Amino acid sequence: MEEATTPRVEISFDQCKGCELCVIECPKKCLFMSKKINQFGYLVAEYSGKDCTGCGICFYACPEPGTITVYKKIKNKV
Ligand code: SF4
Ligand code: SF4
Numbered sequence: 001m002e003e004a005t006t007p008r009v010e011i012s013f014d015q016c017k018g019c020e021l022c023v024i025e026c027p028k029k030c031l032f033m034s035k036k037i038n039q040f041g042y043l044v045a046e047y048s049g050k051d052c053t054g055c056g057i058c059f060y061a062c063p064e065p066g067t068i069t070v071y072k073k074i075k076n077k078v
Contacts, residue, residue: 004071007054009047015067018042022058022068031058 009031011022016038022045023031030051038044054072062068 001054001056001059002069002071003074005074006071007052007073008049008071009052009058010069010071011045011047012067012069013044014038014040015064016042016044017064017067018044019063020045021061021063025057025061027055027057028053 011031013036017040018033020033023033028051030048031045032048033043034046036044036046054070056070056072059068059070
């Protein structure tokens, strides 16, 4: 998990095996299966670009370690 000003995820194009678990588990429905095929022949998951809360559920659902990076919102310092 990383920190950012806006929560988001990055999915490693060539590490994704297209299992769709992250798409099913995301409570905000902001992941989808794209029509793009990676070098290993898998249709890959993609982030829609909006609505991610940085909850991390997709990260824990993904069976391929390191494929999904979640950027959580930086906590305001007081
Ligand atoms: S971090 Fe949460 S909201 Fe964001 S894509 Fe993953 S499951 Fe969905
Ligand atoms: S859970 Fe992981 S391997 Fe499966 S589709 Fe999502 S990013 Fe790809």
